[in-house]
Amino acid sequence: MMRVALVGAGGMAGMHAACYTAMENARLEGVMDIRLEAAESLAAKHGAKAYHSFEQMLTEVKPDIVDVCCPTPWHVDYVLEAAKRAAELGIRGISTEKPMARTLHDCEKMRDACAAAGIPLFVAQVVRFFPEFLLARSQVQQGAVGTPASVRTHRGGYMPHAWDDWYGKFEWSGGCVLDLIIHDFDWLRWTFGPVERVYARGLAEKRLPIQDFALVTLRFRSGVIGHVEGTWSDPAGFKVTLEVAGDAGLLEYNCNQPVAAPLKIALFGGESSREAVAVPESPTDYNPYQAELEHFLQCVETGTTPSITPQDGIEAVRIALAALQSIQTGQPVTLTDAC
Numbered sequence: 001m002m003r004v005a006l007v008g009a010g011g012m013a014g015m016h017a018a019c020y021t022a023m024e025n026a027r028l029e030g031v032m033d034i035r036l037e038a039a040e041s042l043a044a045k046h047g048a049k050a051y052h053s054f055e056q057m058l059t060e061v062k063p064d065i066v067d068v069c070c071p072t073p074w075h076v077d078y079v080l081e082a083a084k085r086a087a088e089l090g091i092r093g094i095s096t097e098k099p100m101a102r103t104l105h106d107c108e109k110m111r112d113a114c115a116a117a118g119i120p121l122f123v124a125q126v127v128r129f130f131p132e133f134l135l136a137r138s139q140v141q142q143g144a145v146g147t148p149a150s151v152r153t154h155r156g157g158y159m160p161h162a163w164d165d166w167y168g169k170f171e172w173s174g175g176c177v178l179d180l181i182i183h184d185f186d187w188l189r190w191t192f193g194p195v196e197r198v199y200a201r202g203l204a205e206k207r208l209p210i211q212d213f214a215l216v217t218l219r220f221r222s223g224v225i226g227h228v229e230g231t232w233s234d235p236a237g238f239k240v241t242l243e244v245a246g247d248a249g250l251l252e253y254n255c256n257q258p259v260a261a262p263l264k265i266a267l268f269g270g271e272s273s274r275e276a277v278a279v280p281e282s283p284t285d286y287n288p289y290q291a292e293l294e295h296f297l298q299c300v301e302t303g304t305t306p307s308i309t310p311q312d313g314i315e316a317v318r319i320a321l322a323a324l325q326s327i328q329t330g331q332p333v334t335l336t337d338a339c
């Protein structure tokens with residue numbers, strides 16, 4: 001049984017806590033939050049103990065897994081502390097929510113600390129576990145639309161309401177570029193390879209209290225062009241779309257379409273150029289958050305490398321920060337260190 005210590009007791013921590021409770025090989029033992037009442041409320045739902053002190057939680061729980069679900073700027077503190085005490089306490093793995101950290105320097109410190117401790121650091125880039133995105137990637141890789149030339153994504157809704165309005169504090173969240181469309185940056189890089197140039201326009205510099213928007217153009221080393229749109233300016237609710245165009249046709253996903261056929265491929269030539277081919281979706285009771293955490297725990301148990309590495313987390317942050325730099329300067333940014 002894997003003993004889990006959770007940092008944060010907000011929205012994402014609640015989701016992770018429910019996932020651990022549903023797992024047979026895990027037990028949520030501790031929940032820590034700077035608001036003790038929030039930790040108490042979440043811990044009580046899952047039969048865990050609430051903590052105000054991370055140090056005390058680590059010492060008492062002696063967790064196998066530390067899972068960091070607090071706001072982005074503080075991921076680094078908890079990951080470094082847990083890595084430092086890993087050998088003493090028997091900590092076997094650390095997971096952190098996306099984005100990995102607020103700065104590249106923090107990301108690198110987290111990667112290096114876990115490597116020095118000899119334990120895996122998992123960056124919970126959950127879109128890789130969404131069935132539509134998994135299916136879209138495998139279709140692209142199997143050549144369903146031929147050689148990809150361009151890809152277009154849209155993600156967004158309203159700015160989340162959370163503790164201390166932290167999503168609206170650009171210095172903390174990085175706005176919709178670092179917090180939201182990092183999901184797409186990670187999936188796109190995973191699917192189409194390294195990005196060499198980033199150009200973006202957006203509202204980040206305006207620091208609007210409840211709105212943000214960005215349009216990011218990516219040039220991949222492969223020659224594929226990406227068009228990534230993110231918004232926290234849509235009060236009508238959350239929407240996600242994806243289009244991949246290749247020399248054989250177009251793959252399209254729109255989360256607002258009927259659930260029976262969310263992924264469509266339309267091909268050039270023959271009958272299929274007039275009618276879309278529907279690809280069946282995965283079962284609806286599948287929870288991608290649970291799938292990602294189960295994957296991580298299984299890797300820890302078996303000593304295998306998680307499918308998302310610290311370097312993957314770093315590269316996603318690198319693309320997002322380049323987009324923010326481009327928004328600020330109005331100039332394209334070349335990613336010389338990208339991999």
Ligand SMILES: NC(=O)c1ccc[n+]([C@@H]2O[C@H](COP(=O)([O-])OP(=O)(O)OC[C@H]3O[C@@H](n4cnc5c(N)ncnc54)[C@H](O)[C@@H]3O)[C@@H](O)[C@H]2O)c1
Pocket residue numbers: 007008009010011012013032033034035038069070071072074097098099124126160162163164166179
């Ligand atoms: N993967 C996803 O789909 C997804 C979705 C939402 C959020 N997230 C990420 O999860 C993380 C948490 O976001 P959230 O929406 O749960 O935020 P939230 O505001 O709902 O919850 C944050 C919690 O952390 C606590 N907290 C604040 N500072 C802390 C600190 N220094 N130490 C310990 N606890 C602290 C707050 O009291 C609050 O209970 C962020 O990194 C966010 O980007 C990921």
